Amino acid sequence: xxxxxxxxREVMLTLSAVSAVLLVIIMSGRFIKYLAQAASGALxxxxxxxxxxxxxxxxxxxxxxxxxxxxxxxxxxRLYLESEMTVLAATGMSQQRLLAMxxxxxxxxxxxxxxxxxxxxxxGAAQFSLLINQQDAMTEFDxxxxxxxxxLRDGTRVTYTETLSDDRVNLGGVFISEKRLSSDQKDxxxxxxxxxxxxxxxxxxxxxxxxxxxxxxxxxxPGMADYRAIKYDTYGVMLPKPEVSQEVSDRDAIPTLKxxxxxxxxxxxxxxxxSLPLLVFIVTLMAVPLSRVNPRQxxxxxxxxAILLYMAYLTILVAARGALEKGKIPASLGLxxxxxxxxxxxxxxxxWEPLRLNMASRRAQEVTRG
Numbered sequence: 001x002x003x004x005x006x007x008x009r010e011v012m013l014t015l016s017a018v019s020a021v022l023l024v025i026i027m028s029g030r031f032i033k034y035l036a037q038a039a040s041g042a043l044x045x046x047x048x049x050x051x052x053x054x055x056x057x058x059x060x061x062x063x064x065x066x067x068x069x070x071x072x073x074x075x076x077x078r079l080y081l082e083s084e085m086t087v088l089a090a091t092g093m094s095q096q097r098l099l100a101m102x103x104x105x106x107x108x109x110x111x112x113x114x115x116x117x118x119x120x121x122x123x124g125a126a127q128f129s130l131l132i133n134q135q136d137a138m139t140e141f142d143x144x145x146x147x148x149x150x151x152l153r154d155g156t157r158v159t160y161t162e163t164l165s166d167d168r169v170n171l172g173g174v175f176i177s178e179k180r181l182s183s184d185q186k187d188x189x190x191x192x193x194x195x196x197x198x199x200x201x202x203x204x205x206x207x208x209x210x211x212x213x214x215x216x217x218x219x220x221x222p223g224m225a226d227y228r229a230i231k232y233d234t235y236g237v238m239l240p241k242p243e244v245s246q247e248v249s250d251r252d253a254i255p256t257l258k259x260x261x262x263x264x265x266x267x268x269x270x271x272x273x274x275s276l277p278l279l280v281f282i283v284t285l286m287a288v289p290l291s292r293v294n295p296r297q298x299x300x301x302x303x304x305x306a307i308l309l310y311m312a313y314l315t316i317l318v319a320a321r322g323a324l325e326k327g328k329i330p331a332s333l334g335l336x337x338x339x340x341x342x343x344x345x346x347x348x349x350x351x352w353e354p355l356r357l358n359m360a361s362r363r364a365q366e367v368t369r370g
Contacts (some may be wrong), residue, residue, distance in 0.1 A: 003088065003101070004101050007075075007098075007101050007102065008104060008105050010075040010078075010079070011068075011071050011076075011105045012071070012108075014070075014071035014072075015064075015067045015068050015070075015071035015105070016067075016071075017071075018066075018070045018074070019060075019071075022066065022067060023059060023063055027052060027055075027059060030052070030059075031048070031052060034048050034051055034052070047131060050131065051131060054124040054128040057116045057120040057121040057123075057124045058121045058124060058125060058252070060116055060121075061117045061121050061276055062276075064109055064112060064113050064116075064280075065109070065113065065276065065279050065283055068105070068106060068109045068280060068283065068284065068287075069283040069284075069286075069306070069310055072284065072291055073287055073291045073302070073303055073306055074303075076287075076288070076291035076292075077291050077293055077303075080291065080292060080293045080294075081293065095288065095289065095292075095350060098288060099285065099350065102284055102287075103281070103284060106280055106281055106284040107281075109280050110277040110280040110281060111277075113277050113280055117273040117277065118273055118274075121252070122254060122255055122273075123255075125252045125253035126255075128253070129250050129253050144159060144164060144168070145164075146161055146162060146164040147161075147162065148160070149175075156178060156179045157177065157178040157179070158177045158178075159174075159175070159176050160173075160174070160175040160176075161173060161198075169199055169200050170197065170198075170199050171197060171198040171199065172198075173197075174194065174195045174196075174197070174198045175192070175193070175194050176192070176193040176194075176237075177190055177191075177192050177193075178190065178191050178193075180219070189219065189221035189222075190219075190220070190222065191217065191219050192218040193215060193216075193235065193237075194215050194216050194218075195212035195213060195214060195215030195235070196214045196215060197212075198210055198211060198213065199211050200239070208238070209236050209237065209238055209239060210236070210237040211234065211235070212232075212234070212235040213233065213234055213235075214232075215231075215232060215235065216229055216230065216231050216232070217229070217230045217232065217235065218230075251265060251269045254266070256270065256273060264324065264325065265325045267324070267331050267334070268321050268324040268325040268335075271334045271335045272321050272335065275335050275338075275339065278339055279313070279314075279317070282313075282342050282346055283310060285343070285346035285349075285350060286306070286310075286342070286346040286349055287306070288350065289346075289349040289352075290302050290306045290309075290349060309345075313338070313342050316338050317335060320335050320337075321335060
């Protein structure tokens with residue numbers, strides 16, 4: 001029991017450290033991406049941390065299996081390097097018993113990944129999709145930043161305001177440039193609006209208007225001398241009415257129960273979610289023998305080949321998922337054949353070394369007798 005607690009603690013501590021580092025790296029990259037979208041006006045800066053919170057379960061369900069795999073390699077590699085495994089082997093610790101002890105922390109990780117994959121990650125993906133739909137429904141004035149030229153998502157209008165009130169109603173020093181398109185989408189030049197000040201008005205029926213005061217409108221084509229200038233005291237522009245879609249189009253946001261008895265793409269998504277907990281046990285089976293190193297060789301000798309083996313497993317699994325969604329793989333075969341292949345590899349890694357040593361011992365005995 002003392003050895004079991006010691007090995008489990010070493011694996012879980014290393015797993016936590018590796019997973020934390022991987023999570024920081026992945027979330028930092030995604031946060032920079034969303035931060036750039038917020039800077040361009042595509043996202044409200046106030047929802048960035050909410051977005052990262054919704055994306056967290058999806059990151060963790062992929063990070064934890066890799067963290068466990070690396071945790072076993074690093075933790076047991078250190079024990080082999082410091083000859084602690086040699087001492088345990090001398091007291092009767094076999095590879096099979098070591099694997100059985102390692103399966104307990106693996107089961108804990110698998111349960112957590114199951115919860116993330118089947119419940120929490122789809123829920124977070126659904127909330128993320130709804131939040132993005134809300135951001136898409138916002139007008140450029142909802143994300144407008146004073147002192148910065150800001151383009152709409154389709155690039156047809158550029159808006160600038162020198163000042164903006166805290167309630168985002170009153171604007172000062174307004175500039176709006178918009179492409180004029182005909183009914184057949186041909187370019188008819190640009191229309192430029194400048195005004196000393198402006199304000200947003202919401203009518204009782206929900207329609208929104210931008211009211212500009214004391215300004216000019218210029219219509220024409222760049223490079224041509226046929227511009228038309230109109231001075232106005234008050235100018236009103238109707239803003240598009242925000243429409244928030246409640247539909248979730250991403251398949252990874254569909255609740256797990258709704259994927260049962262669905263179409264081929266639903267079956268692929270369901271098998272993918274079930275594959276992640278199964279992945280945990282198979283990579284544990286591969287990691288235990290791969291962590292066995294010679295103290296003279298160093299603990300990192302097998303680390304790179306082990307990582308390449310893990311990446312091959314995950315890459316083939318993702319490719320098989322895509323092929324299953326396209327109907328290139330029968331639904332009955334699904335993703336399970338990938339797990340069977342790497343299960344055989346794991347069993348081979350587990351029993352090949354003892355078998356080789358046993359055969360070498362028998363040859364040595366035969367030579368001695370001869």
